[in-house]
Amino acid sequence: MKTLCKTAVVPAVVIVVALVFSGIAVAGWEPKKPVDFIIMAGKGGGADKMARLMQSVIEKHKLASKPFIPINKPGGSGAEALVHLKQKTGDDHTIMVTLNSFYTTPLRQPGLGVDVMTFAPIGRMAEDTFLLWVHKDTGIMNVDDFVKAAKSAGNKWIMAGTGKGQEDQLLTNFLNKAYGLDMKYVPFKGGGRVAKELAGKHANSTVNNPSEQLGFYEAGNTVPLAAFTQDRLPLFANAPTFRELGKDFVYFMQRSVVGAPGMSKEAEEYYRNVFKKVFQTEEWQGYMKKKSLQGEFLTGSDLKAYWKREKDIHETMLKDIGEI
Amino acid sequence: MEILDHLIQGFAIAFQPLNLGLVIFGCALGLFIGAMPGLGSVNGVAILLPMTFLVPPTGAIIFLAAIYYGAMYGGAISSIMLGIPGASTAVATTFDGRPMALQGLADKALITAATASFVGGTISVILFTLFAPPLAAVALAFGAAEEFALMMLAFATFIGLGGDDIPKTLFSIFIGLVFSAVGLDIISGQPRLIFADIPGFLHGINFLVLAIGIYGIGEMLWTIESSKGDVQISQATVTVRRIIDDLRTFKHTIKATVMGSFLGYFVGILPAAGATPGSLMAYGVAKTISKHPESFGKGNPEGVAAPEAANNAASTGSMLPMLTLGIPGSPTTAILLGGMVIWGLEPGPMLFIEHQEFVWGLIASLYVANVFSLLINVAFIPAFIWVLRLPFTILAPIIFVLCIVGGYAPTQDMHDVWLILIFGVVGYLMRKLEYPLAPAVLAIVLGPLAETSMRQALLISNGSFMVFFERPISGPIMVTAMVLFLLPVFAWMKGKLRSRPAPPGEEQ
Missing domain, CATH: 3.40.190.10 (Periplasmic binding protein-like II)
Structure with missing residues (x-):
């Protein structure tokens, strides 16, 4: 009887512990088909290389049960990609790698009807430098x-x-x-x-x-x-910063992953876990170092706050040059 | 000789049992991926990218390159057999390959395609081996103005052909250009020609949609009409003897093949172009230099050989800017590039210095891939012919399903499927009215490239069109294009000057 108790309890404990540690990902949502991994830029550019690296890391470490299929939608400074994502509202299988045209393109083209604050904040993977x-x-x-x-x-x-x-x-x-x-x-x-x-x-x-x-x-x-x-x-190291040269100007590009607007909370959480793991891999950390990328992993409300701030900055900059 | 040493070293890598096995497997897989409409090399390489984690980096890239290669061979198969381009790169192969198949010469068309692919592939790998660094410099020298000049040349090869009805050709080109303008403007980001605000038009009209519609659905309607519902069985047969005979007649197409190889290769190395424009241009040029231009589009083997040689040559060519500049020359190489990045093989000018072993292993494996693609392709020809001998009542639904799947797969948007059906009906009607359809396909492929490069060049030159004529590379190309454009006018004047004993309306 005692042994029976043990044999029943031990696995039960293991299962509970495993569930607690792995969070919702195990018990919860999983993609049911290949995930559309939209890239908001053309092939061969920084965003493209990074997205393909993320995809490869996911495949290599088997971080997702279904493949992520990169699709380039570079048209119209990212307008094509943004509109596509908007059309996919409520879709749990469409995510996108973004850059700063995420802020600027909707600001410049209100006609697109894209509100980036509605997009699902999955994770900021890095900030790229110029x-x-x-x-x-x-x-x-x-x-x-x-x-x-x-x-x-x-x-x-x-x-x-x-x-x-x-x-x-x-x-x-x-x-x-x-x-x-x-x-x-x-x-x-x-x-x-x-x-x-x-x-x-x-x-x-x-x-x-x-x-x-x-x-x-x-x-x-x-x-x-x-x-x-x-x-x-x-x-x-030989290139000074513009700050050193007396022009107080600092500018970064976000490298973030976002989900379609109205994505279910479970799916959002799933992708968040995937990309957090990607961020922590040796490959990603090595890539960041090699390519002079900066920044911590940012997600959820922190990422939304970051977007809000950056969006306002870009609005000012665009007004400054008369684009809007 | 240093290059030879490198190459021998490369062969040592390519002939390692694992790598050799990967090449053969990759070629066979690529052949079938290429032969399935809608499942081109892009999708194939993307889907199989993760599989390559099982092997070392060099083997992985060799495997992916072999798939790419095999798919170039395979693309011709469904173009010839079913009249549906298996991949965008094989659109031009449909023009003459399909008529040949209808005349019961499918085996000949397939053999021509395979041998031309082999020659194109081999010539381009040799060029790659010998002149990679200087050719990278050529790719760098191509700016917006040069690119536009090249696109003009491509249009000119199609319009200046003579023999066709010029106004109808023009109409076809312009309708293609209008379609190519649909979507978001690249320079300003504004939506253009979005019919009735249907969101599907925002991503433009993919030319594969047009090609599948016109050639797949349109062809099927045409066959239904011409057979009047009779159950037709294709006359296609194949025997070892016929294959050998076909191989013998290869010399008739040698000129078109060699021309296609060089042209395809040079177009392939230019970052923006890739294999599709290369193969279309090769078709146009082959028709121009052929002794029998009037038989093009009606089943001339040269019309199969030229584009097939060109698309294989271009696929090797497009690896050049990828490896040396880090800029993919085609969508598939873009995915290969992504694969290389993950293994720490950073493409760019330093790759040839820092990762010699990898580079030469890859180059050597391309030679090997060529040989095996040819062998596998020829070995499977009887099986393909068997498919063609199925009664049309069975074949037609299969073609229809493949058309729909092929149109849906790349964008996963039903919008494109509806477009295919519309284009199919319109294509059938245009064909009945004897409008040439190939120029429309050419225009929708080259239109966006030409437009973007023209506007970039004009921005740089402050709106002066002289930029296309002043520069050392774009100038001569542009002048050649102009001459080709005017060729029909010259021919017409010549005909006028000569007092006409010949009856009017004769083909020139």
Whole structure:
């Protein structure tokens, strides 16, 4: 009798403990079909590489029972992706990797009827950094040289970026304003393409993320002049921050995962657990270090508060340049 | 020779039993993935990406590349057999492959496609082996203006062909361009031509939807009408003797094949283009340089050889910008790129220096993949022919189901299925009125690329169109395109000057 008790109690305890520790994920919701993993940008850009890394990590560590299928929807500075997600309201199998066009595109196009605050806050995976880049052959080594060259070129100075009214254009406008320049902004599809435009000398400068320019930088094609960060980036220790140069300007790009609006709480919790685990993996941490990514994992109401703050900042910036 | 050393080293890696097995398995799998409409190499590679965690990184990428490769061979199969392009890259193969199959020459079309793919693949891997770094520089030199010039050249190869009814060709191109403009404007992000605010139009009209509609559904309606409900059995047969004979007649298509290989490869290495425009351009050029341009679209083997050689060459070509610049030249390479990132193989200019073993192992495995894709493909031809010999009453529903599934799979949107049905009926009517349909497909593929690059170039040049003519690469391409555009006019003038003993209305 005693042994029977034991044999019954031990497994029961184990099950209870397991349930407590694994939270709702085990007992609760699981995807019933492959999950649409929307990428709000073109192929080969920073957002795209990161999304595919997340997908691979999920597969490798079997963090989800169903595959995550990456789908690029780069059209119209992310408008295509946002509208798609809005159409999927209430869908538990559509999530999206976002960047800052998450704030700017709905602000610029109220006609889309997208309210990003309704999206399910799954997790902020990192904040990406920006630097100002030029081609090595220009001989430009610092921001002073850059300002001189860009000033004399006037509106013939081409700044390539990733879309209208997006991060890159905000930074371009900041530079134009701060240094009295008249650079022309030309949008391309995806940061990878933008990086290539600079390496091929079709553009005079870019404000790429480190992950996009790293290959060309390591090959000695391109030079980072300054970083839009709080402190110098360990990877590009020679590039000062704009703060050091007397322009108090810091700008980050969120790398977050969001769910379709009206996603069930159970599904939201499930994805939150998945991506929290992704964040903690060696691969993700290594990638963040290698690509100069920053920031902690943020989720739920904290992430929503962060969105609210960032959205307001972007609204001010966009008003500043007359985009809205 | 340094390259040879590297290559031998690479073969040592590719011939390791595990890697060799992965190549063969990958080719066979790719062949079937490519042959299923709607399940192109993109989906295949994406679905199988996680499977590769079971093997070391080099083997994994070799496996994925082999699938990509096999799918390029496989795409031709359903284009020829069923008249539905198995993948976007095989659209051009339908133009002549399907008529050949209807004439009972399916085996010949399949053999032509397989051998052309082999030649295209092999030529491109050799080019890759010898000239990877300088070709990467070519890819870099292509900016927005050059890209637009190239797109103009692609249009010109189709319109300046002569023989076709020019106004009808123009109409077909323009309707394709209008369709390609639907969706969100890339430069400004504004929605355009969203008919009745139907949300499905926001993601644009995918050209595979148009191609499946026109060629899949339209073709079926056409066959139903022409057979008048009679139960038809295809005349297709296959014997070893016929296969050998077909291989012998390969020399008739050698010109188109070699041209397609080089053209496809160069279009493939350009970051924005990929294998689909490459194969369409190759078809246009093959028709231009052919001795029998009038038989194109009616079952000319050259019309199968050129696009098939080109799409295989382009698939190798599109690996070049991926490996050297970190920019995928096609959707499939974008997923390969994602796979490489996870294994710490960061594509970019440094890859050839830091991960030589991987790069050369991959290149060597492409040679191997080519050989096995050809062998597997030829070995399965009798099985494909058997499918074709099924009575049309059985085949038609299968084709219909494949069309619907193929249209639904990529976007998982019923909107696209309705569009396929509409395009099918419209395509059938257009065909009855003798409108050429290929130019519309070409326009919907190239339209968005041409529009974006033109607007980027014009932004850079402050609206001056001279930017397309001034630059050293885009200038000559643009002039060539212009000459091709005007070719029919010249031909017409020549015909006028010559006093006409020939009856009017003769094909030129």
